[in-house]
Amino acid sequence: MPASVVSVHRNAEHAFSKPAAGSILLIEGIGVDGDAHAGTTVQHRSRVAQDPSTPNLRQVHLIHEELLDQLATAGYTVRPGDLGENITTRGVELLDLPVGTRLTIGDAVVTVTGLRNPCQQINDHQAGLLKQVLRPRADGSVERLAGVMGIVSRGGTVQSGDTIEVRLPPGPHLPLTRV
Template structure:
């Protein structure tokens, strides 16, 4: 099991792009982050609710790696925890290379990785020019989405800044992450 660390946590009780930093989060199994507008067993993201409000919520918890923020700072984009709507800011773990179904053990909670966050136009509205750093074309023409991963809460519990993150890879065939 490899490890990373939680370096920031955030939540928002309203449907705003950015979330407010906090020292601890409570995760509720099958729902997500207690007190966060995106918690629920069915989709909570407004654009997805308009399409089909009965879809399962595969986006209960949003995680981003702090190394992305470091890279963006070098290009003039200073970002803080919660700015891109993430709940958990990590360090020392390559989130984007994890396969679908990976279990992340954080504090007393377990999050099952469901897929990639699909960067949207709200990122460009938040900071003009930022979207082009969140989605890039690979040499084969496919898109590289860099804006973190999404997951669902398998085991509820508390997360705190400084918690270690244990990674449990799925058995069998490992499927690469796709946008959810």
């Protein structure tokens, strides 16, 4: 089964979760049309407070539906959009992609910039959920499982059922870090 879009989401307000939409329009260099996080500079409140002129490397948030399956096994009920993603995928190992990977989704292209850094709001959504998506590794580093962030490199419409084509950047490949 090819990699595909399970669902798409947007929210014009700065809220934790995003409701499902029939389709979303990605705008090159901006993000998801009608979403509170769209813009050329950072839109996440904590980052705006630090430096509002910082380039927005978090225009689009993608989460793999397989994570939601894992959370269900651990006793959590998390539906697509609940964790604030714009695009829920299936069949793509998002967390294993290198920086600069280009995802062709529908007629749009999203370039992966890094890992989402989950915050306390996840526990506000469901108690204990943060420990499921932000876990310590044996070597002392932190494993971030809450999806990836990207920028819109080519605009277009994305909807449920669209296939996802993965194009890795030229080597050497750099691992994703939090953005």
